[in-house]
Amino acid sequence: MDFSSFRIGFDPSDTKRVHAYWDEIFASQKWAEGKFTQQFEERWEAWNGTPGVAMSSWAGAAMACLEYFHIRGRKVLCPTNTFMATPLSVVKAGGEVIFGDCNREDLCLSYDAVVSAAAQHDLAAVWLVHIGGHIAFDTLKIAEFCRAKGIVLLEDCAHAHGASWNGRKPGTFGDAGAYSFYATKSVSTGEGGMLVSQRPDLIAFAKKYRNYGKFEHEVDGLNYRMSEFTAALGLVQAERLETITAWKNEIAEKHLNPKHPKRLRMPDGMVSGLYKYIVFEPIEKSTGKVYDKLCHAIMKRPGTFPHAEWISQHHWCVPLYYNPEGGR
Numbered sequence: 001m002d003f004s005s006f007r008i009g010f011d012p013s014d015t016k017r018v019h020a021y022w023d024e025i026f027a028s029q030k031w032a033e034g035k036f037t038q039q040f041e042e043r044w045e046a047w048n049g050t051p052g053v054a055m056s057s058w059a060g061a062a063m064a065c066l067e068y069f070h071i072r073g074r075k076v077l078c079p080t081n082t083f084m085a086t087p088l089s090v091v092k093a094g095g096e097v098i099f100g101d102c103n104r105e106d107l108c109l110s111y112d113a114v115v116s117a118a119a120q121h122d123l124a125a126v127w128l129v130h131i132g133g134h135i136a137f138d139t140l141k142i143a144e145f146c147r148a149k150g151i152v153l154l155e156d157c158a159h160a161h162g163a164s165w166n167g168r169k170p171g172t173f174g175d176a177g178a179y180s181f182y183a184t185k186s187v188s189t190g191e192g193g194m195l196v197s198q199r200p201d202l203i204a205f206a207k208k209y210r211n212y213g214k215f216e217h218e219v220d221g222l223n224y225r226m227s228e229f230t231a232a233l234g235l236v237q238a239e240r241l242e243t244i245t246a247w248k249n250e251i252a253e254k255h256l257n258p259k260h261p262k263r264l265r266m267p268d269g270m271v272s273g274l275y276k277y278i279v280f281e282p283i284e285k286s287t288g289k290v291y292d293k294l295c296h297a298i299m300k301r302p303g304t305f306p307h308a309e310w311i312s313q314h315h316w317c318v319p320l321y322y323n324p325e326g327g328r
C-alpha cells in the first residue's frame with residue numbers, strides 16, 4: 001500500500017482511452033478548437049454545476065475574469081498566504097494588490113480580512129483562494145458581504161478539484177472560479193485551466209478572450225486555448241475526478257486520521273479534494289508546507305499578517321497521492 005510516493009493523479013488504466021482519443025484526433029486533422037475541448041467543458045460542468053471554459057492554464061482563466069470585470073487601475077484583495085500566481089494576475093491585469101490575512105483553521109482568507117480591507121479601500125474584487133483542497137471556511141459569509149457591497153468575488157480553485165460543501169462546488173459561490181490542471185494538482189492534464197461561472201456573459205467573453213477575440217474582435221484577448229490532445233486527457237480525468245476524491249478521502253480516514261489528531265478539521269458537510277493533507281505539528285516524513293513564504297514578503301510589501309505568519313511556521317503536509325495500483 002503506497003500513497004506516500006509522489007504520483008500524478010492519473011489512473012494508468014485510463015491510458016488506453018486517452019490513446020484511442022488521441023488516435024481519433026490525429027485522424028481528424030483537428031488539433032485545436034474541436035469536439036474534445038467542448039466535451040471536456042461539458043463534463044467539467046456536469047461535476048462543477050456551472051459552465052466552464054477550458055484554458056491553457058489557470059492564468060488564462062484568471063486574466064479573462066480580471067479583464068472582464070475591468071479591474072485595471074482598481075484594488076483587488078488577495079490573501080498573502082497563496083501562490084504568487086494570485087497577486088501576479090492582478091498586477092498583470094493592471095490592478096493594485098491589497099493583501100489580507102487568513103484564518104489559522106483553514107489557511108484561507110478570513111471574513112475579517114475582507115471586512116477590514118473593504119473599510120479601508122475601495123475594493124473592486126476579492127480573490128478568495130481555496131488553499132489545500134477544501135473550500136475556504138468563510139466562503140459563505142464573504143460571498144454575502146461581497147454581494148451586498150458590489151465587490152466582485154473570484155475564487156482561486158487551483159487546489160479545489162473534488163471539493164464540495166453540502167454538495168455545492170468551488171467556483172459557484174462568487175462571480176467566477178479558476179482551476180489549474182498543472183502537473184502536481186489532484187487532477188492534472190500536465191498544463192491547463194478552467195474558468196467556471198454562472199454568468200453567461202462572462203462565459204461568452206472568456207471563449208473570445210482565449211482566442212484573440214475571434215471573430216468580432218471586440219475582446220482584446222491573447223492565446224489561452226487548450227489543444228485537443230490536452231482536452232481529451234482532461235475529459236478522461238474529469239470522469240475520474242470523483243473516484244480520485246473518494247480514494248484519497250478513504251485512505252485519509254483509514255490510514256492518516258488515526259495518526260494525526262492535530263490535522264486540519266473540516267466543518268460539517270465539507271468534502272476536501274485533499275490536494276494537501278495538512279497537520280499543525282511537525283511530522284517525520286513531510287512534503288513541507290503548502291507555502292512557506294508569504295506573498296507580501298516576496299513582493300516586499302509592508303504589513304503584518306499574524307495568522308498567515310503563524311500558519312507559515314506551524315503547518316506541514318503529509319504525503320497523500322492517488323495510487324489506484326497500490327491497493328487500499
Ligand SMILES: Cc1ncc(COP(=O)(O)O)c(C=O)c1O
Nearest residue numbers: 057058059083085158180181182
Ligand atoms: C493557488 C494557486 N493559484 C494559481 C496557480 C497557477 O496555476 P497554473 O500553473 O495552472 O497557471 C497555482 C499553481 O499552479 C496555485 O497553487
